[in-house]
Amino acid sequence: MGVTVNPTVSRRRLGSELRRLREISGMTTQQVAARLLISQPKISLLENGRRLIKPRDVRDLCGLYGVRDQQRVDHLMQLARESGRQGWWNAYDDIPYGAYIGLEAEAAAIRFYDPLVIPGLLQTPAYARAVIAGTIPHATAEQAATRLQVRLRRQDRLRAPGNPLRLWAVLDESALRRVVGSREVMREQLDHLTDLGARPHITLQVLPHDAGAHPGVSGQFSLLEFAEATDASVVYQERFTSDLYLEKRSDVRRYSDMYAHLQAQALSPDMTRRFIEEAGKAYAGAEFRPDA
Incomplete structure (x- = not known):
């Protein structure tokens, strides 16, 4: 081969x-x-x-x-x-973030922060389908199906035999409380997060609401790191019309410092697992309160 x-x-x-x-x-x-x-x-x-x-x-x-x-x-x-x-993603029409997928496909490690939704690499099919439907309301059924297929294929990196992607995600509590799709979709998604967090190459932390102001209040960002020393790290920020890529060492260093602060303010991985499990039980319970 x-x-x-x-x-x-x-x-x-x-x-x-x-x-x-x-x-x-x-x-x-x-x-x-x-x-x-x-x-x-x-x-x-x-x-x-x-x-x-x-x-x-x-x-x-x-x-x-x-x-x-x-x-x-x-x-x-x-x-x-x-x-x-052509990369595999070029076979799909209407995928505006092909450059990011190319970087993601080669990255050795990615650090995510997202204040609003579960990152795409961690989404269940049902959750991903609901996110796509809600965030791209003008998409046709065919376009939405293509987006879903690409998103799920990207997740193959997490299952790569012998060399899975090293993933660290800090999730804002809001991403767990926001009902995307339905309560059943959310319960399934949080169960999925619990399973993923048990894998040695995936680390999850929740940033609770009571952490107060923090460096991530300005929005979502990702830090992509590569095994080859010649490949500089990249900061990626998803935008509605045009995404932002930052590669200057000073920018990458600034965002790395921000991420370190987010990690310090977030719950530990063990506390995060318990937090996610309790949130999942709330979705399954008869008396569900979004801010419980």
């Missing part, structure tokens, strides 16, 4: 290496753009891994930067070829 190629990661690695070579050469993006008769924003997009690049363009850039090692040039041109391939 051939090695699986992740085009998103190949594009990031290529862009990072091209940026490094440009900086070593002492050239600015404006100077490169002027020499190659292309726009400066295009150079920035290439270096950020946000735009495809042809192998011959990589060859031209290497020549401009004075790269004489043909083996290195060939490697970079191969990355360009790989970055143009």
Whole structure:
């Protein structure tokens, strides 16, 4: 069986290496753009891994930067070829967050914080279906079914034999109290969380309402970390129209500090398990109170 190629990661690695070579050469993006008769924003997009690049363009850039090692040039041109391939998610139409799925598919570890809903990787099919229906009300039945299928396929990373994704999720209590779908859907979802939290590669913490103000009040974010030292960590923030990706070391460090504060204020994993179990019993009880 051939090695699986992740085009998103190949594009990031290529862009990072091209940026490094440009900086070593002492050239600015404006100077490169002027020499190659292309726009400066295009150079920035290439270096950020946000735009495809042809192998011959990589060859031209290497020549401009004075790269004489043909083996290195060939490697970079191969990355360009790989970055143009299709990931499994590209087979699905109308998936606007393909770039994120590509990063998620390659990540070694992800740290989540979500104040409103259970993260997609932890959702049951019924809960995911209700979230999609509620958050994308204009979606057709076919589009909603596609979103659900992609979301459930992403969860394969948690079951990867020998190398499952390391996941740490801090969930706001609101995500457990908000009735998504129905009480039965919520009871099933919380039972699922209890099962997931028992797995050695998944850690769950609940941030209770009485924790007060905390660094996560500004909204959801994720920190993606990679096994390869050359792959920089990424902060991801989901938005309604255009998502935000932060890769500067200072930004990643700031969000890592924020996450450490959230972990410190949240319940321990053992206390979280008991909290989730009690919340699940409340959904199953005859006298359910959302803020109980």
